Amino acid sequence: MDAGSPSTRRDEALSDLAHVEAVRELVSRARGLVILTGAGVSADSGIPTFRSAGGLWGRHRPEDLATPEAFARDPRTVWAWYEERRRGILRSTPNPGHRAIARALLHRDDVTLVTQNVDGLHHRALTEVAADQRAGSDAGTRSGGALPRVLELHGNLLRSRCSECGAVDAQYREVDAQSIATLPRCVSCDGLMRPDVVWFGELLDQGVLASAFEAASASEVCVVVGTSAVVYPAAGIPLATLEAGGSLIQVNYEVTPLTTLCNCSLRGRSADLLPALFEAAREGSDAF
Numbered sequence: 001m002d003a004g005s006p007s008t009r010r011d012e013a014l015s016d017l018a019h020v021e022a023v024r025e026l027v028s029r030a031r032g033l034v035i036l037t038g039a040g041v042s043a044d045s046g047i048p049t050f051r052s053a054g055g056l057w058g059r060h061r062p063e064d065l066a067t068p069e070a071f072a073r074d075p076r077t078v079w080a081w082y083e084e085r086r087r088g089i090l091r092s093t094p095n096p097g098h099r100a101i102a103r104a105l106l107h108r109d110d111v112t113l114v115t116q117n118v119d120g121l122h123h124r125a126l127t128e129v130a131a132d133q134r135a136g137s138d139a140g141t142r143s144g145g146a147l148p149r150v151l152e153l154h155g156n157l158l159r160s161r162c163s164e165c166g167a168v169d170a171q172y173r174e175v176d177a178q179s180i181a182t183l184p185r186c187v188s189c190d191g192l193m194r195p196d197v198v199w200f201g202e203l204l205d206q207g208v209l210a211s212a213f214e215a216a217s218a219s220e221v222c223v224v225v226g227t228s229a230v231v232y233p234a235a236g237i238p239l240a241t242l243e244a245g246g247s248l249i250q251v252n253y254e255v256t257p258l259t260t261l262c263n264c265s266l267r268g269r270s271a272d273l274l275p276a277l278f279e280a281a282r283e284g285s286d287a288f
């Protein structure tokens with residue numbers, strides 16, 4: 001599947017693994033690769049998504065829980081919902097899709113990972129795969145050195161932040177959301193702590209966002225994995241690659257607003273498709 005001009009851009013709903021060959025060449029030879037992930041990449045780790053069947057927003061309205069107004073109105077309920085999600089994250093482990101992305105990042109320094117996810121699983125996968133590579137149990141070329149940066153657009157759920165002075169606690173501490181009195185408070189100013197995530201109506205970290213768009217505009221290929229592509233400004237990142245003349249590959253088992261803009265849309269579970277898509281990185285081949 002060549003990079004293709006807009007006229008060849010179409011939703012080639014290539015089913016599953018049988019077609020991953022067609023795009024592996026495009027991905028492994030791209031000069032600059034940006035990977036944007038959403039909740040779907042963590043679904044195979046047992047973490048509920050937001051909008052697909054059985055997702056979090058099916059049972060709750062985002063406006064009721066993931067906004068500063070909701071937290072001001074009822075911090076106990078918001079913390080109870082987030083603490084349930086945090087415990088789920090602590091019980092989960094990175095899946096083969098996270099590890100495949102980690103290998104790609106460790107294998108080449110012109111790969112940028114941008115995630116909407118707040119579960120920290122990409123960083124855990126990077127830590128695990130890098131350790132395996134150092135121990136020699138996982139092929140790959142990167143030895144030692146700092147881990148590649150993960151651009152977390154929407155923050156990280158295992159961190160908390162003071163709603164008054166902004167002090168961040170990077171350590172996960174179990175939250176007892178039984179009553180207002182048991183909610184966590186800031187050690188510096190005694191302000192109420194909140195989950196360190198970006199809520200609807202809140203600005204993203206402008207430095208992180210600028211880095212994400214810069215990488216997207218400089219990449220020949222953007223691979224979008226497991227996102228319904230409805231939340232902005234994150235959903236604008238793949239468009240930056242397209243606008244700069246690059247190609248768009250989607251990995252999702254549903255159609256999304258990006259599908260018709262893709263050079264190709266691989267339909268299936270990311271835990272199955274990503275190891276095949278980034279296989280070259282696993283074998284340590286030069287191509288990738």
Ligand code: BV8
Nearest residue numbers: 038039040049050051116200201226227228231232269270
């Ligand atoms: C802002 C953190 C401005 C909290 C989240 C109209 C147009 C444009 C924008 C807006 C608009 N109206 C309102 C806005 C702004 C709003 C927005 O985009 N709303 C949308 C809903 C219309 N955006 C904002 O508010 C952003 N801030 O714009 O500020 C501003 C300006 C001035 C002053 C102040 C502010 C902030 C947005 C961030 C919100 N926070 N999360 C938390 O997690 O609780 S968003 C939340 O949605 C998560 O981060 C999640 O990652 C993200 C996106 O969802 P997805 O990741 O895509 O997940 P989803 O379930 O939707 O889809 C999963 C997909 O995976 C599906 O397609 C499914 O098929 C697929 N899948 C499932 N399993 C698998 C799979 N695929 C492959 N394999 C599988 N196994």
Ligand code: ZN
Nearest residue numbers: 162165186189
């Ligand atoms: Zn404080």
